[in-house]
Amino acid sequence: MRGIRCSPRNIMIVSGSTQGLSLISQVLYKNNQKVIVEDPIHKGLLKVISTVGYSVVGIQVDDKGINTNLIKSIKDVSFIYTTPSHQYPLGGILPIQRRLELIKYAVENNCYIVEDDYDSEFRYEGQPISSLYELNPNKVIYIGSFSKILSPAIRMGFMLLPDDIIDDYKSLKMYSDVHTESISQYVLAEFIKNGDLEKHIFKMKKLYNRKRKYLIDILNIEFTNEFKIKGQVAGLHIVVHFYNVIFTEKLINQIYKANIRVYPIQQYAIENKAEYDHEVVLGYAHLNFDEIEQGVRMLRKIIHTN
Template identity: 50%
Template sequence: MQKTRGIHCHPDQIIITTGAVQALQLVTKLLLSSGMKVVVEDPSNYDLQRILTSTGAELYPVPVDEYGINTRLLPAGKDIGVVYVTPSHQFPIGGILPVQRRIELVKYAGNTGCYIIEDDYDSEFRYEGAPVSSLQELEPERVIYIGTFSKILFPALRIGYIVLPGTLAGKCRRIKRHSDFQTPYLEQLVLAGFIEKGYLERHISKMKKVYVKRRKKLIECLDKYFPGNYKICGKAAGLHLVADFTFKPSRGFYSNLKDK
């Protein structure tokens, strides 16, 4: 993580989880209670919104644009408990949060006393431009970093992790222990060996080339069938992109899509 995302932490600050979903569940139990407010990107993942509100917290949606969350629209006041963001590849629009907005977001957390949950779900796949530092690197005491191996390798591998400020790690570990005691140990051992031998780094490099070809083919098809009638968002990183069509679909357009 230090090499690829600039994260500096002690091993005791890392908690291995049964996937990124459990990671968010643990952080929700750790930080949120009834009546607290959570800033989320609008739009964002509905299932993850349900997790964030599972303890009675209330959502405060902040609109995103092609670059991610609009930091100028963050609410004033001290009643925000958490800001949940996907800055490396906003889900679902796909924007990459610029450095200036990252700085503004970190300053906001410091001024309001809230924590930032940084969901870095597919940051390993960056195709254009220089990599941007993680929020955790900018402010390790106010940012909780969540990562997963399922996007890198395969969905059935339910291993994720949290990097927490040192003051929160012990309590979060106790919540994890009461949840499922531990993430399956055998899978962790196999994955650890895979990483230590350099296979993971080579796999990511290989898959980047595969996804670049797929992305190129998709864009070629869009150019062929919808020339000048769409705008792409989120093509610089990640495993998906969004095509915003500018034409008015015919009556049979959606039925034809369903048939195909």
Template identity: 45%
Template sequence: MLWITIDRSLDIPLIRQVYEQIRVLILNGDLQSGEKLPSTRELASELKVSRNVILEAYDQLLAEGFLVSQMGSGTFVADGAFLKEHGGIPSFHSTDWGEDKNKGHNMINFRSGIPALDLFPRKIWARLSLAIWNEAAPSTFGYDVPEGRYELRQVLSRYLLKTRGVVCHPEQIVVTSGATQALTLVSKLLLSTEDSVIIEDPITSDIQTIFKALGSSLYPIPVDEYGIKTSLLPSHISPKLVFVTPSHQYPLGGVLPIQRRIQLINYSRKTSCYLVEDDYDSEFRYEGPPVSSLQGLDPERVLYIGSFSKILSPALRMGYVILPSHLIEKCRKLKWFSDLHTPSMDQLILARFIEEGHLERHIMKMKKIYKKRRDFLIHCLKTTFSNNIKICGYSTGLHLIVEWKECHFSKDLLDEIEVFGVKIYPVEDHAIEKGKHKNRIILGFGHLTNGEIEEGITRLNQAMYSIKSRTSAT
């Protein structure tokens, strides 16, 4: 009799359980070519299941060629079904697929770039969603154009001119599934293997990875409290693009002044390269209005990338890139080859959300909340760590930088801090030229309540005090 077990507590159908176990026995060679299987009645009786379960499992194995049936003789294992070193049925664990390992462990996570997800305007979004789904023409449910719905691109062009000084026609916008896809498209659009890319240093490691994946050579330019140091732009190379975050440098937080912006424009004209502007969270500026875009100074030289991940929610997967007119058609083709188009219904909902003024009202509301959280975080840091730290990069966005006078945040130190239930992020992880930012950390605050912020800083202090005491004792 076959060595098969049935587990009725599983969600897997009985037919599938029988089929899979016989299949594996054949692949592994435990059931060999020409070996006869029990009759369907015998196996059903042995496993205490309906005969139909065994019949359907056998039929599936016959259809896939694992078994052969001989009239009047029975069912046999087919020739050639043995697979050497077959691995059997793999087992998967949720943590293997990037699930948050801190979830459910009471971890205070100061990760940057996460908005207050609990304050997403879900009632308004649900109302607009219901209306759009009810109103949409049948054609809306078909394949769409790769550059995105005209309704969203038209609304976006007006909104960005009003709030960011971005100069463009709706035709210049390609809607993407987030800023990451936008930057990936731009990279494929402009770069070939071994092309030079000038990039801020430090800059988010994800962006470095995107450029490196295409075989590009990164030429890092240091940043200071005002952003990229344009006086260091090289004259001895011919870059294809310069990547910048001028309205809120990531991670150090500088805002690029007009003099350096003009230097960048002149450099791009002189070297015939493009400027790629990532405008990831500049709407949340706490001292004065948002800074105007670099794109508005030279729309034919600057490619502008934006998204709604930090304004609204990363789950929307909605971003865009604004292109010079001569690059539009090629980008449309790249987007089509990538994923055909971004989900149409979500685009229409977002267009209505912006058009009715909900986005601007949401930003104004969240600016007040984020400013209070930022101010409270600064208060906790100053109260707890006194003169041992310097706080910078806090005029805009959802994170700030803390610089310690006498502390280097090595991986071992960060791991020890995490034991106390708080997770912080070193600037050094985003540095291309290593060794210059070992005493700096990034603290995100947008998604944390004041209570969580206070508890997180308390835990950080406890961790650093414990580590210092232990080090001093040795």
């Protein structure tokens, strides 16, 4: 896990990052204010923000994450929601220059940045870049999750919050679910104190890296020069762009019927959906090596018979 230094007063345990994002969206809500989000974005988390009543401005991402040049003229912003360690779903890693630009924007426009750091523990290539929170803890709300590290079933995450909103946040959390379930917190605290979480991450990172490489090898065997990959240096999924395939509803249904799960990027896009119709998310962490191989073989059969 990231070694971010901060006072215990600024840490809040949440029942998953989804709850953290929901509560912070409510705390920061002001009439007629906007939220800047990445486009494409996790559909569920977009819903969490828009349900609060914000008007949402989607900013198209490129291979480096959110394009900070496109936010400069936007005014009346409450917060920017971003996944800088591994843009969800396309996988870009935000360079330090863009991180500094985001912070500059937040300071000049008196808004916050919500940094969703959902899978940064699994970085396979290159060095991790400083979190936005470390660059400016007064303007950044950091959300971490145990869903990818351990399991989404434990519903546990944490937030690092700036001093000026911590009290409002605490009272909303209190009137939301009082507190995140304590027994699981004690068990997890023991797991962390014993050094078991660190060992687990170390072990899983090696395993996921092998699965990731295996998936890429099999794609190369089955599809040779028919595709390119995005976002493979971190996380538990890759995005595959097939040059000559359009993922229509009919094709996706055929793939689903064969019991293979691919997630078209179109479904995460707010605008310009057609731009992504050649691209799908492939997750590999939960599959064994045999399932990865069989899945890609089957995918080739279906795609090549269309």
